[in-house]
Amino acid sequence: MEVRYICPTAYDSSVYLVNGKVLIDAGMSSDLIIRELEKSIKLTDLELIILTHCHYDHTAAAAEIAEKSGAKVGIHRADLEGVNDEYLSVSVLFGDRAPAVKPTVIYEEGDRIPIGNEEFLEVIHTPGHSKGSICLYEPVSKSLFSGDTVFPGGGFGRMDFEGSEPEKMLGSVEKLTKLDVKNLYSGHGAPNDRDGNKQIMASYTMLKMMMGV
Template identity: 85%
Template structure:
């Protein structure tokens, strides 16, 4: 699996170009992201944008990228209606209107997304940060695109937004502890290949401690 890491500004989500044709999250700054993408591919080669959840900093640039590429957009079914809501997308916190992208693919737990080269991403529903937050697992390279569910260093996503489900976060991260993860590709910050398993377990322990479990 070939992964290109794109981070246009400190406030955008991390954006990952996978196998030259699938984008995981889209960030906010479409001009900068498109400029980076065009270093690696013709924009019309982009086939799919997968949003790990509905929040503005992950989804705002998707509409312009779709307009220029013709790519489809997928999101978990629980966030399908949330992405265009200014409160559930938290765009109001950025002083902006909700993302205008209209996802056409609705994912569910266990779906397998073909990314070419005989590889696929498995959809893992991890509600907590948002209702429809997902992580994406690629078993050959033992890679996890974790969105805003877990981050390196034992941290995890905020659970105080409208649409957050803090009561589900522990079981969501517990699901991730059962995977064999080498490389962690988080929704913010740079990826790390420093033993993803132990980093996820640290997040799990930290969350349980915070929740008093």
């Protein structure tokens, strides 16, 4: 699996181009992201944009990227409504309207998304940060795209937004501890390519401490 990491500004989510045809999250700065993509691919080669959850900093640029590339946009069913709601998408916190993107591909737990080269991403539903947060696992390279569920260094996503489900977060992170992860590609910050399992376990431990479990 070939992954290109794109981080247009400090406020955008991390954006990942996978195998030259699948984009994981879209950030907010569409012009910057499109310019970065065109350094590697023809924009029309992009086939799919997968949104790890409905929040504005991950989704705002998706509509323009999809329009210019012809790519489909997918999201978990539980965040389908939230992506176009200014409160559930938290666009109101950025002083903007909700994203205009209209996902047409709906994911559920356990779905397998082909990404070329006979590889796939497995959808893991991890509610907590949002109702429809997902992580994406590629088993051959032992890679996890974790969205805003967990971050390197023991971090995990905020659970105080409208639509967050804090009571489900611990179970979601525990689910991730059962995977064999080497490469951790989180929704913010640079990728970790050495000890993903250790990073996820640190997040789980920190979350348990915070919750007093």
